[in-house]
Amino acid sequence: MSLPFRFARRLEVNNKRSTSYRISGAIAGLVASGLLLLLTSRNPIRLLGQSLDAIFGSQRGIEGVMVQSIPILMCAIGVALSLRMKIWNIGSDGQFLMGAFAAVGVGTKLDVPHWLLIILMALIASIAGAAWILIPALARAYWGVNEIITTLLLNFVALQLVLWSALGFWRDKKSQVTQSTEAVQAVLPRFPGLDSVSISFIVPIVLAVLFWFVFRSTRVGYEIDMIGGNANAAEFAGINVKRRIVTVMLLTGAIAGLGGMLQLTGAPGAQALSGGFSNRFGLSGFIVAALAGASFAGVLVAGLFISAMFYAGIALQTKGLSVYIIFGIYGVVLVGIAVGETMARFRLTRTDPTSAATTTGASA
């Protein structure tokens, strides 16, 4: 049996088409979620209205989305950078935590002026994030060890270390809440005119623009893309592939680590380290980078979108919607985007009805 339509693979994937398909995918996912909500006799239109109101109805909503987006964007930018080289860093959660861990160590123990402390914390957090990916990077570059597994496993180690510090050696003894470290006192100033967003919001934006430029018009960007295309060819052309892999992976880790420090010193109520410090920012960041197809402009858009979705989810939870339903909606929307992304590579064409009939006839 043959269908009257079939999918044909497109020869070139055009960016504009791909973007519009992803956006349509997200919308389709939202519509599908709405239908599911209808089935459970909830009013999707009202919930949508509530979500939009939660986000755009007040300055607090918009600020909430921005606060939410900073750690996700930092992780996503790092992941996107390595994806350009076809390297899958699944460990940005761990690097993020290690950045925060190192920053807490410095921030709560050193007694220097706050501005200096902030700089020191940013430095040490970047170094710690990079250090956390050093072994996977060397293993990948020099012995070809798959980085997916090594980076993933180190996430668990980082989490254990954080828990141990929060419950053990750095535990805040003065506090009633005994499950976190002391809070850092040096915090980033607020964004002018905003209540809860710190100036750290600029960092991912600047980084994304910077990398967008690097890959558009610099030699290093070209070299990284060529390594992603065919590492043998890059080596043939005299690019030091191993060293490039190591540097890019370290940079990836450093960005995630810096993200941890920005969270610690910038996000409201996150000045102490505890087991729940990273709300799976690494995972969300990975999803963002993958959905954006490792394009840096795409990372900004997708990162803000997902943050808004998460923020709305939190608001809906306070309105009594179960957390499982909310996770379900996230899932459906993400699948919608992924399907849209895939559809952009294909084209629907009509099969010739007469010849289809002949085929059936002949094989009968």
Add this chain to the structure above:
Amino acid sequence: MGESINLAVEAKGISKSFGGVLALDNVNLELRKGEVHALLGENGAGKTTLSNILAGLYRADGGTVLVDGAEREFHSPSQAIEAGIGMVHQHFRLVPPMTVAENLHLGSPDTPAIVSQKKLVASARRMMDEIGLEVDPTARVWQLSVGEQQRVEILRVLARGAKVLILDEPTAVLTAQEAKDLFVVIRRLVAGGRTVVFISHKLNEVIEISDRITVLRGGKHVVTRDAAGATPRELARLMTGEELDNSVEHRTVDGSVVLDLIDVFARNHRGIEALHGVNLQVRSGEILGIAGVSGNGQTELSEVVTGLRRTQSGSISIAGTDVTGGTTRSIAELGVGHIPEDRIGVGMAGSASVKDNAILRHYRSSELSSGTRLKRGSVIDFAKRLVAAGRVQTRSINMPAGQMSGGNQQRLVAKRESMIADRLLVAAHPTRGLDVLATKEVQSAIVERRDNGCAVLMISDDLDEVMLMSDRIAVMYEGRVMGIFDRSQFDRERIGMLMGGQVEGAPS
């Protein structure tokens, strides 16, 4: 109607376009039972596309395919093979870590759901007996030579009942001996009533093996004729529409030594010694051809010279600079170009654009970059110039390079490498997979480099080509240079003996 009984496949009015470019335009092809039918045409003429349509990989935009007189439309390769049409691609689709027996059963509907290695091997042996082709069924594919791997591919297609076997440039990757073995197999298959479609750019080979020849030019059918009585010259004219002059001028030159290898030892990628004390000199303004059966150290020689492979001992210098242990980059900067043997795996990134591949050797130059920045405008200009100068046929410089036809990929790499070769050009199988005209062009480009004082080290397992192009010939056997011939001493027989390791052939 008597004629159509004899036809295994009849394709009528086949058209196919890729994103607006017509790759096939109303092409007819009749394949008789029991014949070897050659498809000839320049790079990009549409041979692979036509084969892919017959084998169910692509769908034609228009036209009909009749198999045994009944009209068929294929939605997938498995439907084509059910109808009796199977294809062996130029790039093998085997799973290297698996055994031959496993590969033969992979994806076949006849493979039972529960299998054991023993059953698979037994059933593989049965297939091989029926078909009359042997490969050790317990060997793992990566351990096999290229010729054996190809045989596994052929077996896999035939085991699924193919009556029509399409071979896309099967000899491009084979040694002369392996090609002879393949011809024996092909003759046996057609004697048993099967049909073989044979694609090749080597005209002598085509005339030798085929019964009929179909020539395509620019996606159009030019002629179908008997192979008997055809001459290479005539076929070349049919393919290109032009008369070709196939001769290279030679002079004795005594330029200065550019490439100097002294007692070089090196291992191959499996760690086995592949070069045993090679001594070789190439002078400015000469082409030194390396003759030899492939696998006798030629690949390693080219890699050692261009910095892709480390030496164990010995020294290499280029234009007086010691480059032993040098990086690919530092060697390229001396003015050394390298047309690598494996253009797809090493010479380019197929998923990257034609433009990005075009600048691979030049992006560091001051023409294309200032400081750390790439000049985007100059990059585009440069890529367009290279594409035009190398006569690379591509729809756009932004298209992924891997989507160009094989020959055009080779043209891109060959032109790019000639452009940086001021002092030395290392050319490994530079015309492999090229049609007659492109072969001529690449050969002229190499001669032009030589005439400008560049030293050329040319490796080819096609002795005809080595004899045509070289000013001197060095014969390699088991990692050693067995002898070096000046042009006046060229003697096919003696060279052939040395290639087989018989020292009586050595020049005095």
